[in-house]
Amino acid sequence: MNTNAFALRHIGPNQDDKKQMLETIGVESLDQLIYETLPDDIRLKNGLNLDKPMTEHEYLLHIHELSKKNKAYTTYIGLGYHPTILPAVIQRNILENPGWYTAYTPYQAEIAQGRLEALLNFQTMITDFTGMEIANASLLDESTAAAEAMSLLFAVRERSQKKSGINKFFVSENILPQTLSLLQTRATPIGIELVIGKEETFNFSSEYFGAILQYPGKDGQITDIKTFIEKANKANIKVAVAADILSLVKLEAPGKFGADVVVGTTQRFGIPMGYGGPHAAFFATKEAYKRDLPGRIIGVTKDLDGNRALRMALQTREQHIKRDKATSNICTAQVLLAVMAGMYAVYHGPKGLQFIANKVHNKTAALAKALKELGFNQINTAFFDTLHIKTNSKKIKTIAKEKKVNLRYPDKETVTISINETTAIRDINYLITVFAEAAEKETIIINSVSEANNIPEDLQRTTDFLTLEVFNSHHSETDMMRYIKSLERKDLSLNHSMISLGSCTMKLNAASEMLPLSWFKWGNIHPFAPNKQAQGYLTVIKELEDQLSEITGFAATSLQPNSGAQGEYAGLMVIKAYHESRKEGHRNICLIPASAHGTNPASAVMAGMKVVVTKSTDEGNIDVEDLREKAELHKDNLSCLMVTYPSTHGVYESAIKKITKIIHDNGGQVYMDGANMNAQVGLTNPGNIGADVCHLNLHKTFAIPHGGGGPGVGPICVAEQLVPFLPGNPVKKIGGKKAITAISSAPFGSALVCLISYGYIKMLGAEGLTESTKTAILNANYIKARLEGYYDTLYSGECGRAAHEMIVDCRPFKANGIEVTDIAKRLMDYGFHAPTVSFPVAGTLMIEPTESENKTEIDRFCDALISIRKEIDNISIENSNNVLKNAPHTLSMLTADEWYFPYSRETAAYPLEHIKNNKFWPTVRRVNDAYGDRNLICTCAPIEEYMEA
The missing domain is CATH 3.90.1150.10 (Aspartate Aminotransferase, domain 1)
Structure with a gap:
């Protein structure tokens, strides 16, 4: 027995177990069972072409060597991503603890009260900071949350504003570039017209149903959102605000000014940048919109004895029930990251967060003063942590690069600097030397920073936050450790017993796959850092894309979608772009079997498609003749079929090749839902059954932990004809030659946790x-x-x-x-x-x-x-x-x-x-x-x- 083989550690039954199990089933061998299970015409004739499997020891040495290729420069790029300090008590007891990361979504509330309490803390934190009435338990990233805000305001416009038919949505030019790209992706298919412009010149016309502002703006300027929202309210225009959560310690809550939705990311609350994710976004709104709120909400109720209990609230609004009537396809969250961000607030409390926010602001002001003394033109009149300097950016960039400092250079005459929690006075002094050298002047030394206030008086925070006991009780590590443990003990996770959830694949999340997530050179890379600084990541990403393409039988892969539902949507948008490139943009009919998961029809509607449901037989299979009839009926407008394989009923349908041929014969493409890919790997694949695109749930088949309800990763793999349309990013050039606009905030989605799937495949190998x-x-x-x-x-x-x-x-x-x-x-x-x-x-x-x-x-x-x-x-x-x-x-x-x-x-x-x-x-x-x-x-x-x- 080769005890070094990872497969021995990952696969549960040993040889004696397998022999007894096969006898119980009534077959002589495992090969006989597979022969009786899997249709012969879809079996792979050759095995997977993958590298020889590594042992766990070999893999950890390999991934450590790759990490050295990442250059963790001192980073001040900003744009929604900042270096942070993750408290060790949270890292050790949550991020690295299988009691937290192997739990499932809290559908069984009675054995999930710990996670539910942690998420209730998160929701409370968000409502406090935003000044809104209700918040959900997190979304995928800030840009996704902004797009969901736009969709919500669009959905409620008619009944709340009497604005039926109004489709214009104003986007401030101060919005983050990745958010603008995602808004463009999501707006067009559902008929929203985006108008991008300056907040101060917006005319508040009745032609608009909503608007979105960035607070502070992408370049750091704090604009007068109070006056804007007041004017918008008078004009019956709903306003969403994308807010920086740490700045809300010092800036007044947008809800106090009358905002309708407030979104953002909690990455600044101790979560590593991780080359883009995963990070928990937040979404807060008015209680009047609770039925339109995307994602999950944790609510208080009582149990049979009348005692206080928690559970997921308003579950009837979830997409598997709303299906094609859904306004969102979101069915997951970033629970593990939301728990960590909430615990960051619990650990620091309001006073600790004020200390951190003041420290960031004061150092930013001290830097601004020093740069002014050196003769630089800093143009932000009001700021929290970001300076906007007009100068020769090429000269600054050359010097900064030599000194291993990352700044942001929006154009040839602009440099921005975003200060963060990790910035020390020595870092400020080092930054000053960059600009002093560019100005050819003697540098200025700062020995201490004083209190500063560069926030307009009417935008300064006056309302209290985090006043409840939980945020004011656990500030020593002993108290915090015991609080986290007290919640963990309430939850059943994989470290206690098996979780046999159909369609959710709760498999081992091996420790060797998880360990690198805590390593500095994986956690501290900004998603928009120059490629030369991210060679370790780019190597992993390229190899993982190639591995997944090989496993699925497709030509290329995009790791950008950061959930299964996002993968569905991305796959459909790529199909849509393909049809449009062939002058067949009218193809908008999406056939979906009656048994499909509810996110399928929701994703299709979001992609601007019309859903036509096909029947199932009494055996639970797709009714092939009904499918044929509907495909032929709609052949002039058929866009695609969405099919799950094996079926949602847990059966390998023998007619699958006939089904995919029917779609192709009538001009459509085949999207395969990868929820059940754990029954395909190495035996068959989507390319072999005739699909054109599939999404994969890396948090199911490829071992990323469910984390109590997230993170998830939902990459798409595509056939040759769809490769040109793989999604791009407005900041970093990626994707196909005719790339669709962004699907998620970061170029490679939740890149940090992709290390897990990379390790899973590397250590198991083809066999x-x-x-x-x-x-x-x-x-x-x-x-x-x-x-x-x-x-x-x-x-x-x-x-x-x-x-x-x-x-x-x-x-x-x-x-x-x-x-x-x-x-x-x-x-x-x-x-x-x-x-x-x-x-x-x-x-x-x-x-x-x-x-x-x-x-x-x-x-x-x-x-x-x-x-x-x-x-x-x-x-x-x-x-x-x-x-x-x-x-x-x-x-x-x-x-x-x-x-x-x-x-x-x-x-x-x-x-x-x-x-x-x-x-x-x-x-x-x-x-x-x-x-x-x-x-x-x-x-x-x-x-x-x-x-x-």
């Missing part, structure tokens, strides 16, 4: 990747066999096999008064997170074990489900006081003096013997979603406010 896919199929079919006779599996392939996931039917248990939700809650008592509930079929569980789980853990999970089935058999519909309806059972219930239930405490808490050795306790009883939605509280409200509600 390990293929074996992982085979083992995922083995594990799923083993569960199917073990549950036979207890649960019915709804769909299977022609030989009765599942793919990498399966759907079990819980609807028959309604005869006993038991719903699928009751089974999900009871699983918590057994120490397990529920599989995916009621998707894609209501009343079912979709189970995906992944390749990382061994037979022992899978057996524990199967034993739990079988035990629950036996419990159901002993329940009658008349008896609602039963062990499933009362689940989950908390420690406080079990230790109470009185016991009101017709079953024992042991039955409630320890239904199987092994649970006594490792009991996970839910911290609240079943939450009341309806109560929380009727009494919407989305901040850390004082208990009195909660009780009044």
Whole structure:
């Protein structure tokens, strides 16, 4: 046995396990199982052409050597990205802690109260800083959040403004360039006309439904947003403000001036730049717009005993329910980064943040004064942290480069400097030497900085923020460490037990893949740094793109989309650009199977397409004849088909090549949703089945952790004809020759976490990747066999096999008064997170074990489900006081003096013997979603406010 092989550490079942599992399934070999599962005509004839796999030790040496190619210059580029100081207590206890980074989205609230509290802290922080009434639990990046703000204002314009048909949206020329690019991407398909101009000359015409301002502007000038918003409100024009969160410590909250939406990024709150991400954006608005708010919202409710509990609020607005009526396709967040940013505020508190913001501002003012003494023309009349200097930028650039300093050079006569939290007085003095040398003068030495105020009086902050106890209690490392641990203990993550979520692929996130994320030379590279300073990153990015292209069978890859939903949208926009290049821009019909994930139709509508739904057969497959009929009916306008493979029902549809041919024969392109790519790698691929573009979920198939609900990465891989249209960036030249405008803020999206997928592929290699896919199929079919006779599996392939996931039917248990939700809650008592509930079929569980789980853990999970089935058999519909309806059972219930239930405490808490050795306790009883939605509280409200509600 080669114990150095990473595949041995990643893949759960050993050879003895596999032999026993195959016997249970009823096949002689793993190859026989794969033969009976996967249609022969889509099998790859040759293996993957990838480098020989590295051991973990070899990989860590390799990635360390690559990191040396990154040159971490002292950076003052700004544009929404700044060097930060991540408190070590947060780095060690959250970023590097699998108890935080391996958790799933908190759909099962009773075993996610820690994450939910951390996100509620984040939302409270955002509402405090922005002065708005409600905030979500983060978005993907600042530019995406700005685009979502524009879409929200467009969606509400008719009912709130009586502005039906008005489609002009004003964009201040002070906006960040990457945000402008993304606004352009998102505006055109849905019929919004962008007008870019100066705030001071805007005419507030009735032709506009909304506007967006940057606060402070991209070059650092603080403009009079107060007067602008007052005039806009009088003209019935809604205003969004993109704000720098650290500046809001000193600048008045835009909500106080009447802004309708405030967005931005929390990257400055301790999150490494990471060559562009991941970073948690924020989005805050008025409560009147809560039903249009994109993403997730955490809200307060109560549990069965009336105790305070948290959960995701207003879940009915999520895109898998709204589908083509959705105004956003966002179905994820940047939870891990939002948790870290929120904890940064908890650790520093209001006084600590004031100290940091004052330090930044005072040093900026001291630098401005010194540059003026040297004769430089600094033109910002009001600023927080950024100076705007008119001078010969070429001369400055030459000297700065020699001194390993990164400044920003918008044109030949302009230099901007953005000071940050890490800037010390010695750094200011070093900066001054750059300009002194350019001016050919003696340098000026600053020994200390004094209090400064370069903010207009009517824009200075007067309102309090972070007044609640949580932000004023945990300022020593001991207190902070214990607070973080107290929340972690409330959450079930992969470090406790398997999480068998269908379509979500909760596999091992190996420590060796994660370690480099904390390394200085990966974390401290600005996304707009010169390419020569990012050669380590560019090497990883190029290799990862090539690896993913090889795995998918496509010609090229873009890593820019920073979530699966963004990948969907990017893929459709590339198809749209392709049709337009062929003078066929009228092609706007998107065929989508009825079983598709709800983000598919939402993405299609956002891309300006018209959705036509195709039927499914009784077996859950695409109805080929219905598809053919609709493709031929719309052949003159057919844009594309969106298809998931294997299907959402966990089946390799044998007609897939016939399906893709029908689309091509009628002039369309095929987009393949990569949600189930874990069942393809090394066995088949999207190119082989006839797709033209696919997105991949790197947070599913390629091992990036789910982080409690994000980060995710959703790159797109494309066939040859689509390569010219891969997305670009306005600051850094990337993408195809005819690149579409930006999909996310940074050129390469969330580049830092792409290191994880790079390592995953490097260490597994072709053989390990293929074996992982085979083992995922083995594990799923083993569960199917073990549950036979207890649960019915709804769909299977022609030989009765599942793919990498399966759907079990819980609807028959309604005869006993038991719903699928009751089974999900009871699983918590057994120490397990529920599989995916009621998707894609209501009343079912979709189970995906992944390749990382061994037979022992899978057996524990199967034993739990079988035990629950036996419990159901002993329940009658008349008896609602039963062990499933009362689940989950908390420690406080079990230790109470009185016991009101017709079953024992042991039955409630320890239904199987092994649970006594490792009991996970839910911290609240079943939450009341309806109560929380009727009494919407989305901040850390004082208990009195909660009780009044």
